[in-house]
Amino acid sequence: MTVTNKCATPDKKINEEAPCILACPIRQDARDYVQLIARGRFGEAFRLVRERNPLPAACGRICTHPCETKCRRNSTDAPIAIAWLKRFLGDNFSEEIRKTTTEKYPERIAIIGAGPAGLAAANDLALLGYSCTIFESNSTPGGMLRMGVPTYRLPRTAIDNDVEFIKKLGVEIQYNTTFGVDITFDSLKKKGFSAIFIGVGLLESRMLNIEGAQLDGVLKGVSFLNEVNTTGSGRIGKNVLVIGGGAVAMDCARTALRLKPNKVSVACLESRKEMPTTDFEIEEAVHEGAVLYNSVGPKRIIGKDGKVTGLETLKVKYVFDEQKRFNPAFYEGSESIIEADTIILAIGQASDLSFLKGQEGIQVTRGGTIIVNPHNFSTSVHGIYAGGDVVLGRGTMTEGMAQGKKAAIAIHNTLRNTAIKDEKWAEKPAVPDVIPSRIAFIKKEQKQEMPTMPLDERLSNFDEVELGFQLNAAVKEAQRCMNCGAGAFVDDNLCVGCLTCVRICPFEVPKIKKGDATAYIDGDCQSCGLCVVECPAKAIDFKTPLEDCGKDALEAVFQEESIRGVKPLIINFYCQYSACNEDKIDATDNVLFSHVRRVGVLGLGKVAPSLYLRAFELGAHGVMVTACKGDICHFCKDREWVERRIKFISQLLGGLGMDPGRLRTHFVSSQNGKEVFELAFRMVEDIRNLQTIT
Amino acid sequence: MIVASSKPFQEIKQMLSGFKKVCVLGCGSCVTICHTGGEKQVTELAVQLRLSAKLEGREVEVIEDSTLRQCEWEFIEDIKEVIKDCDAVLSIACGIGVQYMAERFPMIRIFPGVNTTFMGGPVEQGIFWERCAGCGNCILGTTGGLCPVSRCAKSLLNGPCGGSQNGKCEVSQETPCVWHQIYDQLDTQQLLATMETIVPPKDWTTGMENHPRKMILEHLVMKKQ
Structure with missing residues (x-):
């Protein structure tokens, strides 16, 4: 329309954010990279992940994925495997990121510790234009990822690949350099560093102050993991007991199992439901053979001849008191003994702040964490910043990265006297839960299983247990995503209140609110695109530019040099929902390679009938539409709409005097199988035989 | 609302034969609601006209636009710049809009792209009945x-x-x-x-x-x- 010809500034229409994005400490663009995978745009998906997340391959493996906890697919069947999809990208793609800076600032920043917080801070500061040097006491990067996380969960190549990317941004890492020994605050200042970021993590295991804790055979969890992770072996006996119920305890148990003792058990205060780690990690530990003792508290470690023989426990009454504070209480007289010759303490970590000697100005808490201003991550000493576990006391990998990223902006703002903000962290309302009455309209789709190493193989080595998604599984999993918060929206300036969207939506989402004359589409939109195409006023569009409904892809085909002079040229519009149903057959046939070009759309309901005409206008000699057969498609109603639109366009083509055989529709079970290639081949042959093709 | 049905394409083609630059002009009210004269139909008709010319080896430039209502002088005034180089306008508004266009732009040939049929409404999606x-x-x-x-x-x-x-x-x-x-x-x-x-x-x-x-x-x- 002349007044406002296009749906103006679509991004502003996103008033509600996807819960998966809001749940992530670094506000990773989960929905959008999943949507890109669903469309087979892997390189772009990887770039999107990497632009926000400096450690995608590692994060895709060990993140506790709060995004999945909040995923709105929980209400229909099961959440999208967001983390596994990120791992799929991190493992298989390595596109260069587009986000780089032309600014180069003279200040140099020192980062202490090459863990998640330090690496994230260095990554983002480098992108902002600063020279960064990371000082790491170990000989390899990763911090607790390397020291604490077992290789069967996180192969070291994943860390190394991620860190290589960070180094490509110009970040320097000095290994074997211990802060407080090889370098100090003063030496760094003398070397000309303008700011120092401390991200040293929590390297010490918390000790248990009970009788027998000094006995031979009592090990610290982090030290045990570090030893096994670096040497491949550990000094344990035949009967190992891990004390603790968190992620580190599970890591200790599963690591111990691989050293082949007779028995590995885990004792923790919490009940099974209260355990502070993911179900998945507990289930895997149990699956591999660990015995769980829930709701028991350690009373004393018993021993003989200075060596551990077991743990005397008390039954737990409750772990958290009425104020929900950690305050365990026990039943008197409930003592019992768990026999063990090795006890591994995994009850939390503590900091080693010995490097602060001579820097008494830096305030620390009684618990041994560094105090920072929560807004700018500055410690009590000017120019010294801190973040990650050493500030949080305990945190996940993504929480550590988030601190590093936020600190990077704060350091930049201080050095440049600016106030830039990362809009991703702005407060936004989340897309509400799916309205119960609509759940029945949404197709249930089986979550893809993560392939794992068979049990009998995994306990004999430290190889990775989860094998990662293959391409087809990744795409199918991504195609379950409901694209929350990025669906269709109605431009009030263009809507004429015709009610078409209200009447045709298979999910009954568009509504005319009381007192309004225009339609409103809420967060339950499933992005099928039917209303976008059918709106007679073109008042409906998708909120993000990701969905082009096949338009850009079609135009791109006709930019290719290779199609010049090709006769006949067939454009195949196909539904991407059935594009990964079987392994791809390489189109080696010369006829298909030169005569057929494919335009994939996630649901053909998104394709306007005029686009088929546009293909002819641009120079196609035939248009072949291959839609999903039966109920394969994510959008079950699409078949009906494809049929009626093709009928409509066939009539228009008839009016233009074109042979009806130049537009064909087929419903197929796979877009890459033999069936489609044969159909395409036949169409090429048939059109070749037509008398006239223009 | 006023209901209009699309003219056969052959008739439209014939009306516009010989014109080198044509504007297909939609109307954003009644005919949009009855799916024959809105922005979506503008695109469909424009691509048909271009394709038809291509098939016959003719050169035609087809531009696309729409107004809020063609039956208002103020709204069609905005179109002046858009159609200034056009030889003809295919208005897919009702007969009222076509006449407003013809009266306001007497030097440009204005053709109707729809047949205005009756006053009625959609009794269900896609089915319109006369009611007045x-x-x-x-x-x-x-x-x-x-x-x-x-x-x-x-x-x-x-x-x-x-x-x-x-x-x-x-x-x-x-x-x-x-x-x-x-x-x-x-x-x-x-x-x-x-x-x-x-x-x-x-x-x-x-x-x-x-x-x-x-x-x-x-x-x-x-x-x-």
């Missing part, structure tokens, strides 16, 4: 809210006629006999007795017989400068 004949003397208050003038093939006022069969009109089995419907409705409302009142012959001079009709709202008419 614009007779200028509404009697819906006595007929249970069903218009015999527009919905009876004979516009009978004291119907039904002998052609009413099983609730259908003899003209078309798809058409309900409105007098049958009126009977049912009045029965529901317990007003059947009102049917016994004979309606005298209608004064048709308020309707189509007396066009062009005009309405003046004295209190709103602005004095010409």
